[in-house]
Amino acid sequence: MHQEWKKPLKHKNFDLCLSYYGDDKGCFKEQCDFYFESKGTKWPVIKEIIQSLGSEIFHYDAIWFPDDDLRTDATNINRMFEIFMEQGFDLAQPALTKDSFFSHSVTLENENFRWRYTAFVEIMAPVFSRSALKKCWHSFNGNKSGWGLDLLWPKLLGDPEKRIAMIDETPVTHTRAVGGGTLYQYITGSPFDEMAKIEKKYGVDRSTYDLPHYNGVLKDKKLYIMILAHQNEDVLKAQVENIRHFNPNAGIILYNGGSNKNFPENLELAVCPYSRPIKWIYQARVLLDVMRWLEETNVNYEYLVSFDHDMLFIKQGFEEFLDTSMGNVDCMGWQMLMGSERDKYPDPNVPDSLWREWKKWKGIFRTDNFVRYFNPGQVYRRGIIQRMLAYLNHTIKQETLDNLLDNTTVYGFEEMFSVTLAMASGGKCREYPDGNEYNFAVRWGDDLTQEEVSQAINRPAYYWIHPVKGNNLIKTSQWLLGDVPDTKEDIPTNGHADIKSDLQTDVHVEPPKDAHTELQTDVHVVPPDEVHTAPKTNFHVKPDDDIRIDSHKDSHADPHVTQPVNNESKRRGSKERKEIKERKKCERRERREKVKWEGIKRREEKRRERKERKEREKREKRERRV
Incomplete structure (x- = not known):
């Protein structure tokens, strides 16, 4: 030859x-x-x-x-x-x-x-x-x-x-x-x-x-999608097939968060070599490890997206959506909140746990406040990733940072670490369009229903959904890819639909609450045409008025997606009754959650009062001895 x-x-x-x-x-x-x-x-x-x-x-x-x-x-x-x-x-x-x-x-x-x-x-x-x-x-x-x-x-x-x-x-x-x-x-x-x-x-x-x-060195791609998984290869396979179907040009990186180094055994995936066993609520280092690997091997890409084990894409065109939605911003995520906006958090334990460790992290972020994204679907441009890694190299030794990440008890730190680091590095950040709160397509808790998935498909700003877990993910992916009939048995139909028809995307920043009066918030809005520099302590929040989605006016489905079967005219009455029932169920759930968080808040206030009382007693004892 x-x-x-x-x-x-x-x-x-x-x-x-x-x-x-x-x-x-x-x-x-x-x-x-x-x-x-x-x-x-x-x-x-x-x-x-x-x-x-x-x-x-x-x-x-x-x-x-x-x-x-x-x-x-x-x-x-x-x-x-x-x-x-x-x-x-x-x-x-x-x-x-x-x-x-x-x-x-x-x-x-x-x-x-x-x-x-x-x-x-x-x-x-x-x-x-x-x-x-x-x-x-x-x-x-x-x-x-x-x-x-x-x-x-x-x-x-x-x-x-x-x-x-x-x-x-x-x-x-x-x-x-x-x-x-x-x-x-x-x-x-x-x-x-x-x-x-x-x-x-x-x-x-x-x-x-x-x-x-x-x-190894990955091939150059415009979009890389990082999946964190450690078990259930069938579910991972369904996710990979879903990603490749709706994003055929994207690269996929697996972060193996378990102890089985041979996972997965039958899928050809690029596995991050820095993978290690990860606890569910302490995942902050995952995205950082993948960022480091990509930069060390000098891979050319534009976007890196974090993809949880219970996410699916629902239509094509995500790359184009990122080009349009992100404009000149550096990162994008769902429900952006400041650390001082405690009452707006779905789980106040998240900000509270970081405030308790803030002395350890303030010297790294060099700011008096932090930022949070809901973890699924965070997007970072390569440019800001390079600045984030350079910032860390000049701020803290790698060994010291690894020790902090390995021993932190900050609950859900993956929601705050990367985006706060991006802003500390001078990045401009925004929310997804319609992404200012949990709703029928993106939320924490119950799996999405088939009706909710269909609604998300018909919304022009929605390209992925969360959560759909385990076997439900497999069935939902098959339905989306057209591998199974459109039947009620395939995808769960019981759940909570919290549909907001007039969602806002501007980020409103409030001053710190009384519980954190010693902390200062330094946040200002950067107009789109402002020349951006990278200060050490100021946060730059990019408004998203230029990418407004009006759900009342635009009810057309995405042109890339086959329309789901429309049987609304046949069952309008029963569907309205079902929506009322679901809405009431959701309201009851919200009331329960409110009571729960009020109880947590009271316990936290009592804990702070006890701590202050003990400190006051110690002070008085010292004064008496003097």
Whole structure:
């Protein structure tokens, strides 16, 4: 197949050396730059050729040793060498296309990556740098089959980190079954026995072949969606299919928040290498870890979106929606609140828990207040992410920050950490259109019903929903993708519909409540045309009047979405009764919640009073002693 390697000839930017082991003398001599004829197996013969060429072979920056049954072309080979040299690899190989014959799954192309860092490359097609070849070529005649040599080479190179790679951007096709080549006729013993001798002599282990890649560089995408999950691969699969259906050009990153490092076992996803077990209410570091990984590997993207395990997309066009909605702002989220707006929080424990630790975090954020987004669907531009990471690098040591994040008890810190850091870094932030409160499409608590999902589809500013959990997520995704009939049994119909027909999107900032009179709020509104700088303590809140959604005037469905079955005319009366019933149920629930939070508030006030009384008594005791 070497004839294909040179096509198109004008793109050939390498020298080709052929070692012919057939019986037709001079068969391919005119088709290459160097020509040798030798019977025998691949690697002992290659060592003989290197000895024949002498120092001439070390004039090359990189040398590739492919098997003769690989299908590729000159353009692909050139690009492989370019990547190899640009990244300074010691040892690499092109990944194998999905239709290739293969021995080790890690060698198969992963379409999420440009290249992946691995513990070895296979003897089928390794690329050596000049320095790596000098260290390894003496081992090429270690046995006849070559089996086990690919375990030895990384050890001879010192197992360098991020210098051994599988290049996914330039895959080749292995066209012949493994072990089916004619060269195996020259092997008298067992290749497995030969590999065992390599293992024993050099202290290497064939279990290395089973290791997955440990890091890599993702392909450039305009939109990356980060999913946090750690169990239930069927649900994750449904989410991934949903994302890929409605956002076919987006990249997906999984943050594995559990202890099972092999999760998921049957999905090809890019897993953040900084993943670690995460407690449900302490997820602040998740988005930060993904941001760091993307920047360390210099991936080009525009938007990073956090996607909870109980979210689904409901229509296409999300990228275009972000372009329009975000304008010149840096981040966007649902229900933006200041820390001082305690009474507006669905759960006052969230701000209260951060105020209790505020002394630890105030020095990092360098402000007297903080900001909060509902966690699902937070969006950050790459530009503000770069500024956030630079801000942290100049503000706190990585080890100190990691220790703070690992030991914080701030409840729901993921809702406050990233957006407050964005604003501390000089970012402009806004809410989603219609995103100033929980409603029928985005809320905490009960799963959305099919009716609510249908309503969200018909609202032009809604592209995703939350929450839909477990099996309900699977069924809802199937319904959205048209895989199941439109029946009441598929998606739950009992829930709470809290539909607001005249939602506002402006952010209203109040001064701190009496409970926090010592804290100051420094917030002002930045007009769209104002030149923005990045002060240390001021918050810049971008108004969203320019992206107003009037739900009364615009009742048309999104043009990209198939309309759900409309049977309102047949069941108008029963639906109105149902809505009244649901509204009353919602009102009762709100009253219960109000009573609950008032009780929490009273207990918190009593706790503060006890604390103040104890401090006052201590003060009085000290004064009496004096």
